[in-house]
Amino acid sequence: MTQTTTPSGYVKNIWDSVKSTLVGMRITGKYLLQKPITVQYPDERLPIPDRYRGIHYLEQEKCIECLACARACPIDCIEMEAVRHGKELEWISFTLDYQKCMFCELCVYPCPKDCIHMGTEYAFVTFDRSEFKHDLLSFKGMDRAARERMKEAEAKKAAKAAGGASEASKSEESAS
Numbered sequence: 001m002t003q004t005t006t007p008s009g010y011v012k013n014i015w016d017s018v019k020s021t022l023v024g025m026r027i028t029g030k031y032l033l034q035k036p037i038t039v040q041y042p043d044e045r046l047p048i049p050d051r052y053r054g055i056h057y058l059e060q061e062k063c064i065e066c067l068a069c070a071r072a073c074p075i076d077c078i079e080m081e082a083v084r085h086g087k088e089l090e091w092i093s094f095t096l097d098y099q100k101c102m103f104c105e106l107c108v109y110p111c112p113k114d115c116i117h118m119g120t121e122y123a124f125v126t127f128d129r130s131e132f133k134h135d136l137l138s139f140k141g142m143d144r145a146a147r148e149r150m151k152e153a154e155a156k157k158a159a160k161a162a163g164g165a166s167e168a169s170k171s172e173e174s175a176s
């Protein structure tokens with residue numbers, strides 16, 4: 001059985017359509033005049049709080065390779081390698097494995113030099129999982145200041161040794 005629309009029902013349908021369109025446009029219009037709350041990431045970024053626990057950064061010049069941060073890490077994310085030249089360090093690597101890291105910050109507190117920190121950077125995207133093992137070093141080898149300090153120490157040591165040798169030869173001469 002087919003239903004026929006009466007003239008009054010037809011007008012009511014038109015009115016309902018117009019009414020629902022007006023209600024929708026009223027809501028759209030309300031938001032049209034408001035300041036947008038979205039940002040065009042990655043060109044724009046929202047401010048990150050200072051206490052945010054993002055990708056670590058290392059103040060390499062202050063680090064003494066004491067391993068306290070690596071020992072404190074509950075899941076062994078941190079590995080480091082350096083060669084010691086007296087008090088100076090020649091850096092080979094200082095890696096943090098972000099496949100395992102849970103950003104707990106436990107590595108930061110035991111550092112005696114306050115040189116490892118959680119940063120505010122959070123975007124770390126790669127197609128290769130091996131790249132999640134991230135080297136925190138800002139330079140490899142020794143920095144210039146350390147190299148100069150080492151040269152000075154070696155020169156002092158050589159001068160002291162030479163002074164000691166000349167003293168010994170003088171005392172030998174006076175004895176003969």
Ligand code: SF4
Pocket residue numbers: 072073074075076077078096100101102103104105106107108
């Ligand atoms: S944040 Fe936590 S899991 Fe990540 S390296 Fe530090 S101690 Fe390890």
Ligand code: SF4
Pocket residue numbers: 062063064065066067068069070110111112113114115116
């Ligand atoms: S605890 Fe600090 S000083 Fe020691 S190895 Fe880690 S970052 Fe370097």
